[in-house]
Amino acid sequence: MRLSEHIYKTFTHIKTHLVFVEKVQEVMLGEIVRVVMPDGRQVEGEVLSIDDGTVLVQTFDECTGLDIHHSAMIFTDRLKQAPLSPFMLNRIFNGSFQPLDDHPLYVPDKWWPATGYPINPASRERPRQFIETGISAIDGLNTLVQGQKLPIFSCAGLPAKEIVGDILQYARCPGSAGSEKGKFVMVFVALGLTHHEYAFYMETLSRMQTEFVAFINLASDAVVERLLAPRFGLTAAEYLAFELGYDVLAVIADMTNYCDALREVSTSKEELPGRRGYPGYMYSDLASLYERAGRIHGRSGSVTMLPVLTMPEDDMTHPIPDLTGYITEGQIVLSRALQSRSIYPPIDVLPSLSRLMQHGIGEQMTRKDHRSLASMFYKHYAKGRDVRVLEAIVGREGLIGKDAKALDFADDFEKEFIHQPGTSRSISHTLDVGKDLLIRHGLETFEDEKPETEKSL
């Protein structure tokens, strides 16, 4: 621990975001520095490595104007930390945790490191209880469970943004009794936004009914800040969940921008590139974000994560979706084919999967018949989709009765169950819509509605 800030002017070389300073004594790995440019502007940076008094610093912002002889570096003797307080609710910050909404920063209650600490596996509680997103394809068939991390795999041109908007608007946490409302808050982290997207999200945030904390990083902001924003967001989420007892849903969009930023920064550090140029440690780096979702023994809150990513070239084996899929507990996949048939949200439920669904559904959580209904929907829809392939060859007329019925069901299932533009459904409504479809198509019979089934036959 040092008693004062140290100032050095011994710059040796400067390379975009990297600055070397020599003859530094007493410096800490990860220490935050301020670089003072000749014109007096200041840029924050972080110590990346130290070798015999020569320090490599990465700056968080553009350093245009920096020179070797007239600049100074101030070593602050602290690590990157997030200022936390209950007053951060309903505030909007940038990627460096500075307010974007023209209000001053509150007096922080706690300072926690942005990178967080790993949850002790022995302290983890297994995820349970569901979070209602209001989207039938997710709630009914790929239920999001508290403490889970469930990514949305999108493709360029698909309405991921609108889906995120809907989730921000409508997601709620029905509480353990099914009716009582728990303490629910959303953390929204937007990475590399274009101005068009920015306008959309700002409008959405202004209509939010749930409490939220937002971190907005624009496409024009510094690349390094894109790596910081989700860390700050998750530190805020952990604070809200494990310190204040909220159930937190963290929505992060778009992770593809994050990974590209990671690649850019890694390359500038002259690190060895891995698959498609992404650094070899990308798995561990992504895990350091995704693994922050969870629940803890003896604490009431939870962190649930819904990252959104765009699959480059619609390719699910691309490193970004691939490594994400290895860490997360399932995935929600958007489909171009559904989009072209004007189904919104275009969620393809067949490749989608929520691995933890079974811990969040059933009596006391969603509904007693949820499990059996979900497997019926899945079975008949999958059958219908198989038939659709066959239909392409033999034509609709060539189908036998049973197959035609399955195909009709699949069509209607997409049009009525999956398709829900601009509306939100409660879980019970979702299940009823699907159940009615099964009955209408005479695919299943239910004890209390047998006569109606026969009528429709």
Add this chain to the structure above:
Amino acid sequence: MKQSGKIIGLSGPTVITDAANLSLHEQVKVGRQNLLGEVVRLEKHRAVIQVYEDTRGLCVGEQIVAMKTPLSVTLGPGLLGMIYDGLQRPLAPLAEAIGPFIKPGPHLPPLDMKKKWDFKSSLEPDTQVEKGQLLGSFQEGSHEHRIYAAESAEIESISANGMTIDAPLATYKDADATRAMQIWPVRVPRPCLDKKRPHAPLVTGQRVIDFLYPLALGGTAILPGGFGTGKTILEHSIAKFAEVDIVVYVGCGERGNEMAEMLNELADLKDPWTGKLLMDRTIMVANTSNMPVAAREASIYTAVAMAEYYRDMGYHVLLLADSISRWAEALREISSALEEMPGEEGYPTYLASGLASFFSRAGVVQTLSGDIGSLTMILSISPPGGDFTEPVTQACLRACGSFLMLDTKLAHRRHFPAINWQQSFSLYEKNMIKYFTKEVDPEWGELIQRCRHLLHEEEKLLEVAEIVGADGLQDDDHILMTAAEQIRSQFLSQNSFTEDAFSRPPETCGRIKKIIADFDQAMDELKAGNSKNNEELTDNRE
């Protein structure tokens, strides 16, 4: 403790020190918080240290203390039922001490040093014992925890009840005392008298494995599969149901929630073979993906050293690791931080030899006391993009005895376990068929042939059906396809969340026998011209 030197450089997980009297692979304590590290490179005036914990916040000038021992594990009674991190830090006591987040902090002993154990021995003072001879045992849960003589010597005194693990159990006239606790360097295989050929099967309770691709006690198997193919669930099922004495489960760079799930299940479930609590036979090593990578690299060695320790008591031990790809990636990260020359896809060139020597720690052994023990390994692999041509899968393929390929297509069809029945193989098959034919059913070998044949024929018929349509197939083809479908849905697939999750070999055999007998009967009836029955069967297919 004496300071050996200071930190002069820092970069990611590596620390450079000016300490002079260090030796290669020696453990060191780094900085004020005593972070654990290992010396990985020595130069004349400086040394490079790989730190196993988060280095953020370390300062130039902080102290380095040499520990004079390589990375080691503590072995002794009390290991069973514990959950450790990759460096054998006990996670449950750690959570009690510092809360639910892992921060640099106190170094807790891996075993309870205060607990008193009762030592049972039939030896008397003044007896001459040979090296490796059984001295006596502790009762560790339902297992007999055996202690052996470290040297040949004459016993001076031998202790009985109320022993802590660091107290001398036996003292000798001219050798060091034997204690319950011992320290073993993790990268050194524990010695044995002889390695034997695997001869008996390891029954996993999974029909597709036990029947088509049997695993031998002392064998090695790999489970490669893309994400969502059910690697972890399969590993969990095997950990729960395998017929072994001890299970060591390593969560190497995988999800924290899975470890929580596993812990919960083990605490509730009973071993189907003995009826005792599963947790009593299990040791868990959890180094999840967000915990430091260097400790992830160490985790599989920590686990295998503990597994060998129980093997040496004459137990059959199963080591499950999920996943070895994450271990290899940790190796790659460390290697690249040390600026070593990269090999294929950035992995260091010693990846293959490292894996091979790890695999070679499995086997059936004659222990120093002359007993037979075994260590079997089942390792999952997570190939990037589900592409099996990548270096880790390929290196494992050369070293392993059984390849259980998890198939993305089967997983999408919700067929679990998604083990592909065309490309998987088991080198133990021949010996194990001999065993099962003798012990379970004389038709075992023949049934396998019939089962394979049906699946193979179905494959051909499906190709034909794609061209001519299902209606273009003959009646006997329909019967065959019905039988093959039954094999797939009722025999090869097993729902791990129902009672069917576990199947004993006689049940496995009975089930396939029934399907094949039904098929034979239907074929006979068809031949006899009984077309009515045939129609019924075809209908059943729908």
